[in-house]
Amino acid sequence: MTEEFLKSLHHIVPQIILFIGSLTVMMLGLWKSSKVFITSLATLFFVLAIGAQCYVSEMNPGFLFKNILVDDNFGRFFTYFVIIVMMMSVWVSHLSQSIKGKTYSDYISMLLALTTGLSFMAISNHLLMIYLSIETVSILSYCLAGIKKDHSKSNESALKYVVYGSMASGLMVYGMSLLYGMTGALDLNSIGTFLGSAQEGAPTLFWIGVLLTFVGFGYKIAIAPMHMWTPDVYEGAPTPVATMFSVAPKAAGFALLIRACVVALAKGETEGGLLTMGYAHLNTELALFGSQILWPEFLMYISMLTMFMGNLAALLQKSVKRMLAYSAIAHAGYILMGLCTGDLKSISAILFYLIVYAVMNFGAFWVTIKVEEAKGDESLNSFKGLIFQKPIYAICMTIFLCSLIGLPPFAGFMGKYQLFIAVLSKKMYLFALVAGINSVISLYYYIKVVRVMFMDQPEVEVLKGQEKAFNCPVSKFAVVLLAIPNILWGIGIYLDEVVLMSKKMVSFFVGI
Amino acid sequence: MDPVLLKLIPLFAMIGFTMIVAIGATLIGRFLGPRKYSKSKMSTYECGIPPTGGARDRISVKYYLVAILFLLFDLEVAYLLPVALAWDQLSTVGPIILGFMGFFFLFFLLSLFYEFKIKALEWER
Numbered sequence: 001m002t003e004e005f006l007k008s009l010h011h012i013v014p015q016i017i018l019f020i021g022s023l024t025v026m027m028l029g030l031w032k033s034s035k036v037f038i039t040s041l042a043t044l045f046f047v048l049a050i051g052a053q054c055y056v057s058e059m060n061p062g063f064l065f066k067n068i069l070v071d072d073n074f075g076r077f078f079t080y081f082v083i084i085v086m087m088m089s090v091w092v093s094h095l096s097q098s099i100k101g102k103t104y105s106d107y108i109s110m111l112l113a114l115t116t117g118l119s120f121m122a123i124s125n126h127l128l129m130i131y132l133s134i135e136t137v138s139i140l141s142y143c144l145a146g147i148k149k150d151h152s153k154s155n156e157s158a159l160k161y162v163v164y165g166s167m168a169s170g171l172m173v174y175g176m177s178l179l180y181g182m183t184g185a186l187d188l189n190s191i192g193t194f195l196g197s198a199q200e201g202a203p204t205l206f207w208i209g210v211l212l213t214f215v216g217f218g219y220k221i222a223i224a225p226m227h228m229w230t231p232d233v234y235e236g237a238p239t240p241v242a243t244m245f246s247v248a249p250k251a252a253g254f255a256l257l258i259r260a261c262v263v264a265l266a267k268g269e270t271e272g273g274l275l276t277m278g279y280a281h282l283n284t285e286l287a288l289f290g291s292q293i294l295w296p297e298f299l300m301y302i303s304m305l306t307m308f309m310g311n312l313a314a315l316l317q318k319s320v321k322r323m324l325a326y327s328a329i330a331h332a333g334y335i336l337m338g339l340c341t342g343d344l345k346s347i348s349a350i351l352f353y354l355i356v357y358a359v360m361n362f363g364a365f366w367v368t369i370k371v372e373e374a375k376g377d378e379s380l381n382s383f384k385g386l387i388f389q390k391p392i393y394a395i396c397m398t399i400f401l402c403s404l405i406g407l408p409p410f411a412g413f414m415g416k417y418q419l420f421i422a423v424l425s426k427k428m429y430l431f432a433l434v435a436g437i438n439s440v441i442s443l444y445y446y447i448k449v450v451r452v453m454f455m456d457q458p459e460v461e462v463l464k465g466q467e468k469a470f471n472c473p474v475s476k477f478a479v480v481l482l483a484i485p486n487i488l489w490g491i492g493i494y495l496d497e498v499v500l501m502s503k504k505m506v507s508f509f510v511g512i
Numbered sequence: 513m514d515p516v517l518l519k520l521i522p523l524f525a526m527i528g529f530t531m532i533v534a535i536g537a538t539l540i541g542r543f544l545g546p547r548k549y550s551k552s553k554m555s556t557y558e559c560g561i562p563p564t565g566g567a568r569d570r571i572s573v574k575y576y577l578v579a580i581l582f583l584l585f586d587l588e589v590a591y592l593l594p595v596a597l598a599w600d601q602l603s604t605v606g607p608i609i610l611g612f613m614g615f616f617f618l619f620f621l622l623s624l625f626y627e628f629k630i631k632a633l634e635w636e637r
Contacts, residue, residue: 002605027622
């Protein structure tokens with residue numbers, strides 16, 4: 001037992017490093033809270049964690065701590081992903097001015113602790129651990145949304161988030177208790193075994209439990225019936241925090257959802273304990289009160305609803321931040337497309353899309369942060385004539401927005417192309433049509449920002465005292481750095497490497 | 513009907529019966545009981561002494577801060593109990609677990625120090 005315990009500890013070294021980093025930043029911030037010092041300290045811990053994760057990735061995949069956690073390629077991908085995305089968030093927060101002074105060290109400490117929670121979300125394989133990691137992430141997210149204590153909008157968003165989040169996690173825990181009652185097991189593999197051995201399909205209460213648990217996952221990734229919190233929270237939270245919310249917890253939530261769907265709800269064959277591409281099919285029947293629907297089909301309707309909800313609401317937004325929040329909802333719908341085919345092959349499309357989405361969404365939010373700080377707000381009016389004031393921001397913003405639409409010479413197109421191919425290869429033509437219609441709807445509100453930036457004269461001048469920050473060369477460099485992969489992947493340079501990597505990472509350890 | 517749901521029928525029956533008894537008892541008291549009001553009966557009960565002040569007093573938010581900090585430490589101490597109870601069975605792993613508890617105490621101390629340092633425990637700031 002001791003040996004297994006110590007062996008398991010080796011596999012969670014990155015998480016331990018991140019946790020110690022969080023404490024170190026919190027304590028050292030008491031004496032020296034200069035921004036440069038805190039940011040470099042946090043970066044050091046992130047780099048150490050990435051190094052430790054490289055070391056962990058050399059080990060054999062397997063269960064840790066008696067099936068509570070699982071270390072496999074899929075979890076490793078998301079651990080790398082969240083660490084890198086959170087490191088980018090720390091730098092974005094460093095360059096923006098919305099969080100400063102004494103709160104900064106606490107803020108960075110919370111970001112590090114949040115990374116711990118997110119990477120545990122990526123590797124948890126046990127309902128209790130899933131709940132624990134989701135709660136770690138949620139509670140820190142509430143604090144981060146309300147980090148500006150004297151800002152009424154920030155407080156409002158934190159309160160809305162708390163109310164919504166506790167409701168969702170309450171429902172999720174209830175669902176988990178039903179799952180435990182029906183199957184007698186808490187780890188996902190045993191639930192999968194139960195489902196496989198159930199003679200006449202699983203009982204109704206089991207499916208109610210699954211749906212309630214799905215509510216908790218859906219709230220983290222902001223899909224349709226559980227998306228209401230997104231615009232309000234994003235609008236009120238400081239923009240660097242909203243940037244992070246739109247990428248990191250979403251990706252980790254997708255990791256959980258995919259793992260739960262594949263490991264617990266799929267009937268698949270394994271090879272050497274690994275469930276890899278092409279061997280599993282998610283065609284489990286969801287039987288509720290006599291009516292029967294396939295689980296992927298159910299996800300398909302959710303995905304369609306999410307796309308329409310996000311895109312139609314985004315049409316009416318005056319604030320660019322709110323528009324990006326609704327676009328984040330719509331993108332959750334697009335990403336869900338990869339899970340609706342019931343085939344493990346299309347999950348690699350999800351992984352690839354998440355990488356692309358991180359780059360383009362960070363870029364779009366980064367320009368929004370700069371404009372908001374320079375002009376006082378981020379409404380469409382502030383973006384008017386940006387090309388005359390700061391051409392580099394206007395051009396890069398156009399690249400990010402075109403990438404978000406999915407126009408051909410940009411990376412977003414490549415991501416969407418893979419998702420569409422995945423759906424079309426299963427002959428789901430109606431679904432592909434709906435997704436195509438939604439891409440067209442989204443064209444309108446993204447291009448509206450581009451039109452305003454290029455065609456109108458500047459209305460709002462840069463505030464006094466903000467010119468220096470607006471001209472800051474590091475910020476310009478950062479925005480160009482984010483724009484480069486959008487173009488490179490769009491025209492096919494380094495694209496194959498990323499796609500192959502995302503294909504390799506779809507491999508789940510399910511035990512022998 | 514689902515066999516699992518059928519098994520639960522006694523439970524639902526019990527819930528229903530309990531609700532009928534609870535609501536029924538309240539209603540019977542309301543309809544059948546005699547009502548005699550007097551001034552002292554309607555006044556607020558404050559341990560027998562004459563009530564003073566309004567009922568809607570404001571309480572300083574600092575009380576909540578102290579309460580929340582207390583709750584955190586209370587919870588952390590509660591985590592020590594399972595270790596103490598399972599100590600007999602931890603023959604070989606005992607020292608390792610003890611080491612982890614040491615780490616746990618370290619975090620404990622760090623958080624207490626943090627509270628002192630940001631002056632969370634001082635009443636007047």
